[in-house]
Amino acid sequence: MRITLVLLLSFLLGAATAFGAEIRFSPDVLPNASVGSLYSQTIEISCSADMEEPVEMELLLPLPPQLRHTEVRLGSDGRSGYFRIYGLPTLSGSFILPIKVSDSGDVNFGVKEYRLLVQSGPNALRLEPNSLPRGEVGKTYRVDFLASGGVPPYEFYLKGEAVGEHSYLSSDGRWSFSFTPKEAGYERLEVEVTDSSGQRLSRYYDLKVEGADLVGGGGCSSIGGGHLFILLAMAIVLWRGRSDGCGPLS
Numbered sequence: 001m002r003i004t005l006v007l008l009l010s011f012l013l014g015a016a017t018a019f020g021a022e023i024r025f026s027p028d029v030l031p032n033a034s035v036g037s038l039y040s041q042t043i044e045i046s047c048s049a050d051m052e053e054p055v056e057m058e059l060l061l062p063l064p065p066q067l068r069h070t071e072v073r074l075g076s077d078g079r080s081g082y083f084r085i086y087g088l089p090t091l092s093g094s095f096i097l098p099i100k101v102s103d104s105g106d107v108n109f110g111v112k113e114y115r116l117l118v119q120s121g122p123n124a125l126r127l128e129p130n131s132l133p134r135g136e137v138g139k140t141y142r143v144d145f146l147a148s149g150g151v152p153p154y155e156f157y158l159k160g161e162a163v164g165e166h167s168y169l170s171s172d173g174r175w176s177f178s179f180t181p182k183e184a185g186y187e188r189l190e191v192e193v194t195d196s197s198g199q200r201l202s203r204y205y206d207l208k209v210e211g212a213d214l215v216g217g218g219g220c221s222s223i224g225g226g227h228l229f230i231l232l233a234m235a236i237v238l239w240r241g242r243s244d245g246c247g248p249l250s
Helices: 003-012 225-243
Strands: 019-027 040-046 056-059 067-069 079-085 095-101 109-119 126-128 141-148 154-160 166-170 172-177 183-194 200-210
Touching: 019 109, 040 095, 126 200, 141 154, 141 183, 141 200, 166 172
Parallel strands: none
Antiparallel strands: 019 040, 040 079, 056 095, 067 079, 095 109, 126 141, 141 172, 154 166, 154 183, 183 200
């Protein structure tokens, strides 16, 4: 409730305007970040003499995953200070970072609403293949996964209704997983890869498993219901012909 009220007052009064005082933020806009690349940015504030020292700085919303901030360091005047945001982003997106600055009596305060854009950078985690070929009941099915980007080693985690749960640690990003499908149908596999920096990527694969061939392969063949009916009708006709005394033509 307090955070909502602070944000509402900030919107009505202006991002960096306090009650009867002036607060200056630097920089005005945060530079973009990239997934898998080190990010570091210092934010500085300075307040007018109307603010009672010492001032306080507070981040009202959590930082994106794997980003942190240092403790606030105040200047000798008690009305200026700075802190640093740093880390290795693992999730892309646009994040709002509202920073509240208030004086010791919490009478004068202001909120600066920063927006941090985390892009999918060249060092972002990637996972192959993009899709899975069809499988067949009773035949060994093998999938070759390949993780790249990020910081090795990589930890794989796979789960599915028909295969259960499996994990594997790979130094080169390669993992060959095999299982034998027992039933025809569709199977959804969830694969998650995590690198040593904490970057994480999840992907869903839909696998179609087809039934085994009805004829061939040395196994028993099966006869459909329609074929069985025709064979039975032919047997009845032949049996009636023999019972009427009809034999083979000479």
